[in-house]
Amino acid sequence: MSSIANAGLKFFTVKEITGPLLLCESVTGVSYGEVVRVLTPTGDEQNGQVIDTSDKVTVIQVFEGTSGLNVDATAVRFTGETIKLPVSMDMLGRMFTGSGKPADGGPDIIPEDYLDVHAATINPYSRAHPSKFIQTGVSVIDGLNTLLLGQKLPLLSGTGLPHKLLASQIVRQAKVVGEEEGFTIVFAAMGITGDEVKFFRDDFLKMGAMSRVVMFVNLAEDPAIERILTPRLALTTAEYLAFEQNLNVLVILVDMTNYCEALREISAALREIPGRRGYPGYMYTDLATIYERAGIIRGQKGSVTQMPILTMPDDDVTHPIADLTSYITEGQIILDRGMAKRGIYPPINPLPCLSRLMDKGIGPNKTRGDHKQLSDQLYYAYSEGKIVQGTAMVSGEKALTNTDKLYLKFLERFEKEFISQSFDENRDIEETLNIGWSLLSILPETELTRIDPAIIKEYHPHYKQLSSG
Amino acid sequence: MSETTVGTVSRIAGSFVTAKHMTGSRMFELAKVGEAGIIGEIIRLEGDVAVIQAYEETEGLKLGEKVFGTGKPLSVELGPGLIGQIFDGVQRPLTVISDTFGPLIQRGVEAPALDRKKKWYFQPKMKKGIKAIGGDLLGIVQETPLVKHGIIVPPNVGGVVEDICSEGDYTIADPIAEIRTAEGVKRLFLMHTWPVRRPRPYKAMLPLTMPLLSGQRIIDSFFPVAKGGIAAITGGFGTGKTVVLQTLAIWIDADIVIYIGCGERGNEMADVLERFSKLKITRLDQPLMSRTIFVANVSNMPIVAREASIYTGITLAEYYRDMGYNVAVMADSTSRWAEALREISGRLEEMPGEEGYPAYLASRLAEFYARAGHVQSIGSEEREGSITVLAAISPPGGDFSEPVTTNTLRLAKVFWALDFALAHRRHFPAINWFMSYSEYLHMLEPWFTNVERDWQKLSEEARTLLKEEEELREIVALIGAEILGDKQRSIFEAAKMLKEYFLLQNAFHPVDSYCPIDKTYRMLRTLLKFYKKTKTAIDSGVSLTKILSLSVREELSRLKTIPSKEFNEANLELNREMDEQFEKLISEASGSEST
Numbered sequence A: 001m002s003s004i005a006n007a008g009l010k011f012f013t014v015k016e017i018t019g020p021l022l023l024c025e026s027v028t029g030v031s032y033g034e035v036v037r038v039l040t041p042t043g044d045e046q047n048g049q050v051i052d053t054s055d056k057v058t059v060i061q062v063f064e065g066t067s068g069l070n071v072d073a074t075a076v077r078f079t080g081e082t083i084k085l086p087v088s089m090d091m092l093g094r095m096f097t098g099s100g101k102p103a104d105g106g107p108d109i110i111p112e113d114y115l116d117v118h119a120a121t122i123n124p125y126s127r128a129h130p131s132k133f134i135q136t137g138v139s140v141i142d143g144l145n146t147l148l149l150g151q152k153l154p155l156l157s158g159t160g161l162p163h164k165l166l167a168s169q170i171v172r173q174a175k176v177v178g179e180e181e182g183f184t185i186v187f188a189a190m191g192i193t194g195d196e197v198k199f200f201r202d203d204f205l206k207m208g209a210m211s212r213v214v215m216f217v218n219l220a221e222d223p224a225i226e227r228i229l230t231p232r233l234a235l236t237t238a239e240y241l242a243f244e245q246n247l248n249v250l251v252i253l254v255d256m257t258n259y260c261e262a263l264r265e266i267s268a269a270l271r272e273i274p275g276r277r278g279y280p281g282y283m284y285t286d287l288a289t290i291y292e293r294a295g296i297i298r299g300q301k302g303s304v305t306q307m308p309i310l311t312m313p314d315d316d317v318t319h320p321i322a323d324l325t326s327y328i329t330e331g332q333i334i335l336d337r338g339m340a341k342r343g344i345y346p347p348i349n350p351l352p353c354l355s356r357l358m359d360k361g362i363g364p365n366k367t368r369g370d371h372k373q374l375s376d377q378l379y380y381a382y383s384e385g386k387i388v389q390g391t392a393m394v395s396g397e398k399a400l401t402n403t404d405k406l407y408l409k410f411l412e413r414f415e416k417e418f419i420s421q422s423f424d425e426n427r428d429i430e431e432t433l434n435i436g437w438s439l440l441s442i443l444p445e446t447e448l449t450r451i452d453p454a455i456i457k458e459y460h461p462h463y464k465q466l467s468s469g
Numbered sequence B: 001m002s003e004t005t006v007g008t009v010s011r012i013a014g015s016f017v018t019a020k021h022m023t024g025s026r027m028f029e030l031a032k033v034g035e036a037g038i039i040g041e042i043i044r045l046e047g048d049v050a051v052i053q054a055y056e057e058t059e060g061l062k063l064g065e066k067v068f069g070t071g072k073p074l075s076v077e078l079g080p081g082l083i084g085q086i087f088d089g090v091q092r093p094l095t096v097i098s099d100t101f102g103p104l105i106q107r108g109v110e111a112p113a114l115d116r117k118k119k120w121y122f123q124p125k126m127k128k129g130i131k132a133i134g135g136d137l138l139g140i141v142q143e144t145p146l147v148k149h150g151i152i153v154p155p156n157v158g159g160v161v162e163d164i165c166s167e168g169d170y171t172i173a174d175p176i177a178e179i180r181t182a183e184g185v186k187r188l189f190l191m192h193t194w195p196v197r198r199p200r201p202y203k204a205m206l207p208l209t210m211p212l213l214s215g216q217r218i219i220d221s222f223f224p225v226a227k228g229g230i231a232a233i234t235g236g237f238g239t240g241k242t243v244v245l246q247t248l249a250i251w252i253d254a255d256i257v258i259y260i261g262c263g264e265r266g267n268e269m270a271d272v273l274e275r276f277s278k279l280k281i282t283r284l285d286q287p288l289m290s291r292t293i294f295v296a297n298v299s300n301m302p303i304v305a306r307e308a309s310i311y312t313g314i315t316l317a318e319y320y321r322d323m324g325y326n327v328a329v330m331a332d333s334t335s336r337w338a339e340a341l342r343e344i345s346g347r348l349e350e351m352p353g354e355e356g357y358p359a360y361l362a363s364r365l366a367e368f369y370a371r372a373g374h375v376q377s378i379g380s381e382e383r384e385g386s387i388t389v390l391a392a393i394s395p396p397g398g399d400f401s402e403p404v405t406t407n408t409l410r411l412a413k414v415f416w417a418l419d420f421a422l423a424h425r426r427h428f429p430a431i432n433w434f435m436s437y438s439e440y441l442h443m444l445e446p447w448f449t450n451v452e453r454d455w456q457k458l459s460e461e462a463r464t465l466l467k468e469e470e471e472l473r474e475i476v477a478l479i480g481a482e483i484l485g486d487k488q489r490s491i492f493e494a495a496k497m498l499k500e501y502f503l504l505q506n507a508f509h510p511v512d513s514y515c516p517i518d519k520t521y522r523m524l525r526t527l528l529k530f531y532k533k534t535k536t537a538i539d540s541g542v543s544l545t546k547i548l549s550l551s552v553r554e555e556l557s558r559l560k561t562i563p564s565k566e567f568n569e570a571n572l573e574l575n576r577e578m579d580e581q582f583e584k585l586i587s588e589a590s591g592s593e594s595t
Ligand SMILES: Nc1ncnc2c1ncn2[C@@H]1O[C@H](COP(=O)(O)OP(=O)(O)OP(=O)(O)O)[C@@H](O)[C@H]1O
Pocket: A326, A327, A328, A354, A355, A356, A357, B235, B236, B237, B238, B239, B240, B241, B242, B243, B244, B264, B394, B428, B429, B430, B505, B506, B507, B508
């Protein structure tokens, strides 16, 4: 083992390369998490990070991947630094690679600060609980699974489902009612195609919003290990914009499945004992260090709202990536293949969806006094409709009572009129709730047991007609 | 802290640090690592090499940095000032840390768990010259309006009291008594420390005879938990574990509540802290925080502190139990604790058992749950206290056959099984009435029967009704609803009413979130009476449609939102109306028959 004071200047040789990892001899003074420069056989410099170090060996994860490296002609240099991201307001409007280098031909930014990409945990006691309603203009979200400022709400999707369309609709339409300033967007792409990135970028351009967007892009053909870094760079940027520049930031992370695959790859190279379905046992904790970086700090103006997007292998919600994500995030919006096939957009079956923070951001002075109960009743009616539909499928219409038939009618119209809307239809919350009422009026009033009589009297179309007529 | 051994860092991998030259160290001793003074616990010793799990991030720590042993295991401070606090998994006060160091928890921040400067009014209850043993009362401090804090002789101390201070204001650092022990004179303070991994002793385990009432109808009537018992609440994401535990933390009839947020969400903790700081215990008209302690180690805090958090929490509980209190401990979620255990075990390269969990998962769970119970406390005086543990389990994929669930269910006597299907249709609490159980029903029967004679019978009737409905549903799915007569249809209707009007309980409704036990009982009785009357009426030739359009039916649906003060009267009135309306229907039916 060598020992030198200024390891930063000296190069060390590599002993072994395994998967995305370099193993090299150890040096006194190497620190855990330290940034390492890797000098490739072609003379390029790449970046790595120490993920295990002992007297015998130091393990380095190379963000650009190890292809093209070999044991003889590769050398490493320790920098003594942990990973920091230079940040400034000039990042707005810019596009960076997945490891934070300019990717739009523009110059390096002139940093106002260097921030540790592994942010310290927000003290739970210092958090302010989210309570502001974000109107996305999408009924099934606003009405039934309301998104709040500072929430983390993922879109769980499947390959070929229109999550891009939905995400871009949300980005375009999202606004905090009563606030002038719109969202600042931090967009992180992990392992998606150039076309997909272009789709989003064109959309931002069309919105004229590019000056409020920061993009970090790791494409499908880019090194997989870089994906470990990309969301952390995006979130560091978001925190800077939110907590130092007082902006409301919406972070889009797409596709978290690719992130998890990279995590699995490193774990396999380290020969760790795998957890469920081959993913590392610490994936919950690791994902938490990403998703928990959302919220609002008491006494501060800005906020970080997160919308991670992931494609579920086999559309399986119990797959570890979707499962652990939903165990950490504050709800989930799930895209449904069956509905997509039936031509419904957005194809969201509300039943398995959830916004855990919803109750705090709706009601009088926020949305409307009937919102919560209306939403509960719509949920009940829709799930009742589904049960009736199941019965009808097995034993035919003859098995249905009169009320059953009304629920069936409700179900059909609910999907057609409430859930369905077009890609550029921006419904305000009043409209969303009113559609809900007009559909509930299909059912006998005695069925509306989840709504207080006073609220029924105030909002039910039946009484409205009476009072106006 | 007396810093003894000095070793050097020889490996760093995540929060696991290996140090050599650690001769003289002991297992579970705390160590301070490196210049940053990162605190960790020694979890393996081989020769003079120690593996230390750090409670904080190790980024930037260098090979060759120094390691100091402290000679002490991870311990908590026990004394006045605990109630109302929010600690992290190793008892750092998050309020103080936020006020002193800002909103982010930076590495190396330190603050004592208990305020050193605050004065407490101490009233002595002990006399000089008395031979005292562990658990004996030295005096009393009124910690909060609700908690008379018994200052007791620490469990491992005993001897003749040589000195005791007079009534007055003291800080936790002021000596208040001296005891001559076998090892010499020992000074005692308002505070003492206790290692979290060692259960505090008690004199005897006592049988469980009292329910811990929750104010939740499905729990109190179908699946009650006993004071001193263990309940597991299990369910996939979003099925309502946290809401149930939080609701119980508000309403449960315990003296002290310890809420452990173990590896869960930061916003959720913020929510519960905010809500609790505003709420009152209505029956006592005192702030909720005056009986509550939080241990909050959220998911992105170091996992090692997460692993420690449940021990920190249960040790605090034992301390108040020793004073004679009934303590409820909520742990959300024990699955995150088990995952921390798995990760630690993986780093130690131990042989993995089922799903990668260490083979000792079962024994660790058993050791933890053994700290629950209804006990006779230590001390010369007769005192009883209890610890009830209510633990959330978050099974991967919502599949109950995984190791944490199965191993816990061997120990827990109450199982609240949460159901995706119910949660998806927003039926909360989503406790599945077929899968859940309480093995305490039998033990608690005398208590319930004392309150209401036919308690048991009603509860059984209700559950039978749900069973019948389920069976009937299966038949209908096969052959259709056409063949059903009114009698059978009435089973559907009655079951639906039971679910909607009784089992469904909105945790966020100002009235409905808490249902006192007598209201629960009366609601159930009224609902079942409606069902009975329905059957009789059908037998007398009344059509079900007519029965369902009775105005009392609608009133039944509103029973739960009637405030408890007005409830009895409203319920009596409703029963009266019900009698009348049914009588009328029956007489009409028999009238039309005779013509
Ligand atoms: N008793 C209840 N009354 C009303 N709403 C409820 C109730 N229980 C749960 N909910 C609703 O369900 C949502 C999810 O509940 P909760 O957060 O308790 O789930 P969980 O089981 O703890 O999930 P996770 O394991 O992901 O933490 C809540 O945000 C709330 O909207």
